[in-house]
Amino acid sequence: MEEQKHKLALRSVRLEALGDGIFAVAMTILTVELKWPELKDTSWQGFVNAFHQLLPGLLCYIISFIVLGIMWFGHRMIFEYIGKTNRHFIYLGILFYMMVCLVPLSTRFLAENALQWGTIFVYGLNLSLCNLSLYMQWTYGIKHAGLLERELPPEVKKEARFLFLISPVVYTIAIIISLWFPIASIFIFVATPLLYLIPNKLDKYLP
Amino acid sequence: MEEQKHKLALRSVRLEALGDGIFAVAMTILTVELKWPELKDTSWQGFVNAFHQLLPGLLCYIISFIVLGIMWFGHRMIFEYIGKTNRHFIYLGILFYMMVCLVPLSTRFLAENALQWGTIFVYGLNLSLCNLSLYMQWTYGIKHAGLLERELPPEVKKEARFLFLISPVVYTIAIIISLWFPIASIFIFVATPLLYLIPNKLDKYLP
């Protein structure tokens, strides 16, 4: 009785604001880390050379930016269904944000040593842990009726699980392949975001 | 039927919050990159010399800050009309944010090599891509009635297109001119923001 009267709503809006801030900083810092090579001569050739040196780094940062954008979208979507929080849900959110904050670090590592097994392993592991921790948060949230904002159609639940878990599977394959063909792994990292850009079963629930 | 019942509103407020965060970080980081030259002697002359060395960089950062401020304003305005989002609209937003996050990088490049064709090309291209991707997002948004929050007067539509597209045109001219007179291009970069500060046809719709 007493507890019921003093029960807090603990709406999710602050946790979302923290997340938006963390994604904003992580995404901006990604590209800030890029350094232009020094222009040794001012000819057209010198400029092309400098750009050529920047290119692998630039590509890594573009991949990471798009991947973070897609994760942000997933993170944004779960709060369409989950509107309240409790202590465990918030700590699962902090765990997800911790993984997100490590992405600039593993991106830099990849950009500096692009075609080595070790860096591909670290990068793939980092991105997989992002997805897995977000999936844990989502699973915890939808299991606790008190946190749900609206009814969750079974189709959404199934499709969301697919979208959360397909990336870690693909990244695991990329890590294994990198033992023999590191360049192929990079192609997989480039191609994976496309999975989230093509139409999917959730689109019909969106405006 | 079933889909209708479970339809989500997917309001634009989170995408706007992410954007505000990204602009805030990008704008702050611009000036943070600036380094004071070491003060070799503590005389008045030494201080003037140090300031003189800082000046070209400071000017580049001021231009970029104002340009980002104007873009933020454009970005803020489109959400007066567009109140809901879908997957494609959000991904177009992420694309725009990616271009914005590259501005500190191209500003640094310009500040370090101010009067060269290559850097002016990169800087002008970056700013143009910001405007073009924002224009794509806007065009997509106003074409989908489900995303619109309020009626869009034809005059606003026309003037908005002008304001989005005039910059890329001017920047292209600046890039071409820089082949012969790089200093003139810098003047164009300084003057372009003024186009957005003088009164325009949209002002009568504002408070």
Next chain:
Amino acid sequence: MEEQKHKLALRSVRLEALGDGIFAVAMTILTVELKWPELKDTSWQGFVNAFHQLLPGLLCYIISFIVLGIMWFGHRMIFEYIGKTNRHFIYLGILFYMMVCLVPLSTRFLAENALQWGTIFVYGLNLSLCNLSLYMQWTYGIKHAGLLERELPPEVKKEARFLFLISPVVYTIAIIISLWFPIASIFIFVATPLLYLIPNKLDKYLP
């Protein structure tokens, strides 16, 4: 009379937004400071060596991230009860944010000199000052009825005091112990967050 009519609500929402931003930047910057050691050889052994060198730093950053996450949660909780602000309350908030912004600095200091009394003292002192300043803000807020949003059950008041003050006590013990066994202090820093992860008396008021 006149004052009553012009009285401002000064809701706490902006102070919370500033805090969310500060926590987001501080948490992201923590991991950004980490640098990968250069990979000298590309063998499996070389990668293991590099990771080994990164490990102590990584551990410090993980501890700080979790501690900041817990502090954010505490900070988020006090605004469930306090919904308005005044000048003194806001300045106490700024004091708390100042302590939070120093955490990346003291974390870096710990990461670079992990097992020394001085760094453990600075780190423990910084974390304690965070908790103590947040506790000051909380105490001030709940004493001023005009700031309160909802009734504060005595049990919450008591448990909150315990949760705010237990950390500074534990950190003081860690600092003293570090004079003889610095490694034991590190273990205490790792273990303290667990105090906030186990169930507590406030959980029954949450969803």
Next chain:
Amino acid sequence: MEEQKHKLALRSVRLEALGDGIFAVAMTILTVELKWPELKDTSWQGFVNAFHQLLPGLLCYIISFIVLGIMWFGHRMIFEYIGKTNRHFIYLGILFYMMVCLVPLSTRFLAENALQWGTIFVYGLNLSLCNLSLYMQWTYGIKHAGLLERELPPEVKKEARFLFLISPVVYTIAIIISLWFPIASIFIFVATPLLYLIPNKLDKYLP
């Protein structure tokens, strides 16, 4: 008529959010710039020496943090009265944010050359420009009835002007004094924030 129908509210909430983000980043980056001197020996004396070297920088950062906190409070207060925006008001806001973003730069300059006329001039000028541009924004806002959210009591208007303009006056004095006694200027920078911490005539309008 037509314009009336399509008139936009252009509420100030997004501009406030951008400002909160910019203040959050600027405040966090202030302390992040601080570097611990290398610990040459691990004795108590070595630690005291390192701390001693850090102290002047730490003091500069604390001053700037408190000054930014007070400015944030002023910035937060003007939006209690001003609830809508237009193009010019927003551009004045961008100008204020530009001055705020330069504070980490001038703080670093002061921290590295604390007792020189040039750095004190730059620092005092930067802080003064922050206050003056915020005052311009405020003056513009309260002159346009369409932007006002609530009635502005004459006493508030007068006291606000005093609080906005007292700092630039004091800082100008500090700059002049620094020609002869730079150490006295630093004391003035330390003491000025106290003006905003003592009770003032606006407190009776707050909760």
